[in-house]
Amino acid sequence: MSAASQAKRSMPDIEVIVFERSGHTSYSACGMPYLLKGDVGSEDSLVVRTPEQFAERGIQAKIRHEVVDIDLGSGSVKVEDLASGTRSEVAFDELVVATGSYPTMLDVPGADAGGVFALRDLDSGIALHRHLMGTKPQRAVIIGAGYIGVEVADAFIARGIDTTIVEASGHAMGTFDEDLGETITGILVSSGVKVELGEAVDGIEVSSGSAVSVVAGSKTFPADVVVMAVGSKPNVALAERAGIEIGQTGAIKVDDHMRTSHAGVWAAGDCTEQKSIVTQQPVSIHLGTVANKMGRIAGINIGGGDVAFPGVAGTALSRFGDTEFARTGIDAAAAEAFPIAHLSVVSRSRTKASYYPGSEPIHTKLLFENPSGRLLGAQIVGGTGSGKRIDIFAMAIWNRMRVQDMLYADLAYHPSVSGVWDPALIAVRKAAEMIEA
Amino acid sequence: MSAASQAKRSMPDIEVIVFERSGHTSYSACGMPYLLKGDVGSEDSLVVRTPEQFAERGIQAKIRHEVVDIDLGSGSVKVEDLASGTRSEVAFDELVVATGSYPTMLDVPGADAGGVFALRDLDSGIALHRHLMGTKPQRAVIIGAGYIGVEVADAFIARGIDTTIVEASGHAMGTFDEDLGETITGILVSSGVKVELGEAVDGIEVSSGSAVSVVAGSKTFPADVVVMAVGSKPNVALAERAGIEIGQTGAIKVDDHMRTSHAGVWAAGDCTEQKSIVTQQPVSIHLGTVANKMGRIAGINIGGGDVAFPGVAGTALSRFGDTEFARTGIDAAAAEAFPIAHLSVVSRSRTKASYYPGSEPIHTKLLFENPSGRLLGAQIVGGTGSGKRIDIFAMAIWNRMRVQDMLYADLAYHPSVSGVWDPALIAVRKAAEMIEA
Numbered sequence: 001m002s003a004a005s006q007a008k009r010s011m012p013d014i015e016v017i018v019f020e021r022s023g024h025t026s027y028s029a030c031g032m033p034y035l036l037k038g039d040v041g042s043e044d045s046l047v048v049r050t051p052e053q054f055a056e057r058g059i060q061a062k063i064r065h066e067v068v069d070i071d072l073g074s075g076s077v078k079v080e081d082l083a084s085g086t087r088s089e090v091a092f093d094e095l096v097v098a099t100g101s102y103p104t105m106l107d108v109p110g111a112d113a114g115g116v117f118a119l120r121d122l123d124s125g126i127a128l129h130r131h132l133m134g135t136k137p138q139r140a141v142i143i144g145a146g147y148i149g150v151e152v153a154d155a156f157i158a159r160g161i162d163t164t165i166v167e168a169s170g171h172a173m174g175t176f177d178e179d180l181g182e183t184i185t186g187i188l189v190s191s192g193v194k195v196e197l198g199e200a201v202d203g204i205e206v207s208s209g210s211a212v213s214v215v216a217g218s219k220t221f222p223a224d225v226v227v228m229a230v231g232s233k234p235n236v237a238l239a240e241r242a243g244i245e246i247g248q249t250g251a252i253k254v255d256d257h258m259r260t261s262h263a264g265v266w267a268a269g270d271c272t273e274q275k276s277i278v279t280q281q282p283v284s285i286h287l288g289t290v291a292n293k294m295g296r297i298a299g300i301n302i303g304g305g306d307v308a309f310p311g312v313a314g315t316a317l318s319r320f321g322d323t324e325f326a327r328t329g330i331d332a333a334a335a336e337a338f339p340i341a342h343l344s345v346v347s348r349s350r351t352k353a354s355y356y357p358g359s360e361p362i363h364t365k366l367l368f369e370n371p372s373g374r375l376l377g378a379q380i381v382g383g384t385g386s387g388k389r390i391d392i393f394a395m396a397i398w399n400r401m402r403v404q405d406m407l408y409a410d411l412a413y414h415p416s417v418s419g420v421w422d423p424a425l426i427a428v429r430k431a432a433e434m435i436e437a
Numbered sequence: 438m439s440a441a442s443q444a445k446r447s448m449p450d451i452e453v454i455v456f457e458r459s460g461h462t463s464y465s466a467c468g469m470p471y472l473l474k475g476d477v478g479s480e481d482s483l484v485v486r487t488p489e490q491f492a493e494r495g496i497q498a499k500i501r502h503e504v505v506d507i508d509l510g511s512g513s514v515k516v517e518d519l520a521s522g523t524r525s526e527v528a529f530d531e532l533v534v535a536t537g538s539y540p541t542m543l544d545v546p547g548a549d550a551g552g553v554f555a556l557r558d559l560d561s562g563i564a565l566h567r568h569l570m571g572t573k574p575q576r577a578v579i580i581g582a583g584y585i586g587v588e589v590a591d592a593f594i595a596r597g598i599d600t601t602i603v604e605a606s607g608h609a610m611g612t613f614d615e616d617l618g619e620t621i622t623g624i625l626v627s628s629g630v631k632v633e634l635g636e637a638v639d640g641i642e643v644s645s646g647s648a649v650s651v652v653a654g655s656k657t658f659p660a661d662v663v664v665m666a667v668g669s670k671p672n673v674a675l676a677e678r679a680g681i682e683i684g685q686t687g688a689i690k691v692d693d694h695m696r697t698s699h700a701g702v703w704a705a706g707d708c709t710e711q712k713s714i715v716t717q718q719p720v721s722i723h724l725g726t727v728a729n730k731m732g733r734i735a736g737i738n739i740g741g742g743d744v745a746f747p748g749v750a751g752t753a754l755s756r757f758g759d760t761e762f763a764r765t766g767i768d769a770a771a772a773e774a775f776p777i778a779h780l781s782v783v784s785r786s787r788t789k790a791s792y793y794p795g796s797e798p799i800h801t802k803l804l805f806e807n808p809s810g811r812l813l814g815a816q817i818v819g820g821t822g823s824g825k826r827i828d829i830f831a832m833a834i835w836n837r838m839r840v841q842d843m844l845y846a847d848l849a850y851h852p853s854v855s856g857v858w859d860p861a862l863i864a865v866r867k868a869a870e871m872i873e874a
Contacts, residue, residue: 031792031852045792277847288857289850297845310845317849326849355468355482385822391848391861395832398846408734409835410714410750411828412763413726415468417754418825420725 001026002295003096010303016059021066024122032125037155070242101232101270101286110204115211118228137224141214144229145172147318154320164194234271247273249284256308258298268294275311315394317387324387328394329377343370345430349423353415362386364427373402373435403431438463439732447740453496458503461559469562474592507679538669538707538723547641552648555665574661578651581666582609584755601631671708684710686721693745695735705731712748752831754824761824765831766814778807786860790852799823801864810839810872840868
């Protein structure tokens with residue numbers, strides 16, 4: 001929808017048609033956990049713009065219409081109206097593939113049973129919300145301890161549901177390093193979430209068509225509701241079938257203008273690759289911020305503009321209760337894999353002056369190149385107000401700064417937001433001392 | 438004390454003596470308004486480190502000792518023990534002048550009456566605190582609507598004191614542009630503070646030795662307590678008398694290593710000039726963050742190091758109740774004066790996704806060079822969580838970024854901290870459109 005809006009804005013006379021398989025066009029996927037939690041009052045409030053609102057802007061947004069085939073030769077798509085089952089051909093001059101990503105579903109027995117949910121789109125979020133409201137589950141198992149798993153656990157705990165997270169890997173929040181993952185795990189556990197790490201799910205036990213427990217190795221976790229949150233994959237089947245080039249990450253390959261391998265065909269969002277500004281290598285990151293930017297750039301360029309996407313730092317923020325966690329750049333595993341010689345340091349500080357009410361701990365981890373000192377990544381876990389501070393490091397990485405370049409950065413201070421030495425400055429000082437040593 | 442600590446750390450064998458006129462060494466001046474407000478429980482909690490704690494680190498911190506003369510020829514200072522009145526000579530190999538700044542006192546009748554206060558140091562903050570606790574004033578007049586005036590008004594309103602701010606200039610918060618100053622004034626007024634702009638104080642009426650009202654032109658504002666908060670000046674009398682060069686701003690001139698005009702004499706903190714990283718011109722900014730950095734650099738260099746201070750962006754943050762305001766870089770007046778051809782834009786956004794609980798308005802003003810687009814300054818006024826976002830712009834200015842370079846910066850998003858397009862990105866987009874137009 002970003003691409004559609006931007007293209008229409010650039011060239012008001014063009015006809016823009018959007019086909020969307022689900023029942024909604026523009027909505028906040030990231031708000032769904034807070035619908036489940038009860039913080040967001042109504043399902044409708046997550047809808048940013050309805051098809052009717054797009055129509056007012058001259059964009060035809062056809063929901064419950066699935067594009068089942070792309071014919072690059074004739075320049076047309078085959079579309080199925082999911083309500084009626086009728087199919088039609090629609091010709092295009094320019095095509096944008098924005099098929100997004102889909103949640104990975106474990107291929108285990110019982111995965112398709114009643115009471116097993118995944119957050120794929122707003123429809124699926126609404127379905128889970130109605131299930132919670134209707135069945136009032138007592139016990140939940142969440143499979144996967146990533147962003148969605150942790151945010152859904154936050155919602156479930158707030159609803160008084162006995163919640164267990166079962167995670168196959170050895171640590172929670174896999175986009176964070178293991179040490180900060182452990183910090184996050186500690187916070188989950190102290191809030192009453194049971195966290196089972198290193199437990200690969202073998203199956204879901206079903207009774208009368210509904211899930212009753214999750215089995216992992218020798219353990220069985222009873223569940224009235226199961227949420228599968230084990231990551232997402234770019235949705236490229238349609239593009240791949242049409243012969244559009246897929247990159248090494250498994251997402252659609254695009255240049256920095258969002259052009260695919262085929263002239264006149266563009267792609268943007270979770271279904272496409274991005275370039276890491278740290279490693280300059282292709283990555284496949286599924287975040288609304290990135291998707292919106294790519295869509296906007298595709299729309300500008302379709303409309304005759306000339307805008308290049310600079311790439312991604314991979315900045316992301318999540319929360320559990322009042323604990324915020326955020327990351328940017330690459331993590332230790334990525335640095336090892338690339339490889340880049342690196343060092344890291346964790347510093348502990350406070351979100352406010354220690355004497356100021358509400359001061360909470362903040363943990364800052366920096367990953368930096370050795371011996372140059374170039375900042376490669378940062379991770380923060382802390383109390384309210386911690387998360388957005390990651391933007392300091394995102395901006396530093398954006399500008400290829402070294403930790404030594406940041407020692408005297410002029411950051412804002414007031415006792416309500418930091419000590420006189422900002423937590424970021426304390427962290428870069430520790431890092432710089434390691435470089436010098 | 439930063440310089441003392443750092444020098445001692447670098448060269449453990451040197452003798453470090455600190456003379457301090459007041460009764461405290463290392464304390465949080467910025468915390469004083471929150472002592473007055475009642476948010477900070479005790480006077481002692483603002484003390485960061487006592488003379489005894491410094492003594493444990495091998496630093497002799499002599500409080501209530503005033504250096505009354507510097508003799509550069511002999512390399513010694515004349516010190517008066519304020520308790521006994523005895524004077525002594527103390528020789529030095531290296532001297533650091535860190536005499537700070539002092540609040541400007543209006544030269545009007547009654548300025549020295551009882552019940553008239555200024556926040557000069559912790560002693561003065563404690564005196565005002567005890568006055569509030571002891572006399573329970575009903576009506577207060579604060580002279581000056583800058584950081585201290587506004588923060589003290591916040592404290593007074595929280596205590597139920599009928600509070601009037603009398604400001605000589607036409608707008609509150611003079612380090613912000615007039616439009617954002619008006620936004621801040623609106624927030625003060627809606628919280629019950631009476632704000633009298635364009636009113637120069639002519640005198641303070643006194644009865645039985647105590648202030649009873651403040652007179653400005655034809656208006657009289659009754660007051661049981663008066664706080665003078667009309668800015669601060671670098672405290673350079675001692676240095677000037679000794680023949681140390683004073684810069685064009687009226688503060689001590691130092692190079693980027695904190696050396697004064699005289700070999701072996703260093704200066705740091707509010708009493709010294711800094712270099713603006715925007716204009717490369719000398720400025721005299723009185724902020725704890727800057728002072729601490731300069732002190733640290735002086736200490737490192739005295740200890741044999743070689744560290745240059747890169748200069749200041751002038752980043753500062755303050756708050757009134759839950760409203761946060763922050764600024765970095767230069768404001769419109771400074772851009773006019775320099776001069777730099779510039780444009781500015783104000784964008785309105787929200788601190789959280791609109792559907793997320795606690796979402797509040799945030800105003801972001803950007804000032805940027807025309808036609809290059811280089812960011813020159815930013816100002817933010819908004820609800821909780823707004824202020825620290827100024828660091829995004831501080832980092833941008835630090836890196837000499839243009840607004841066009843920031844359009845796709847990878848900033849953190851979660852519905853609890855922004856919309857999917859960060860307020861900063863919305864602001865730079867508006868700015869960039871002006872450059873392109």
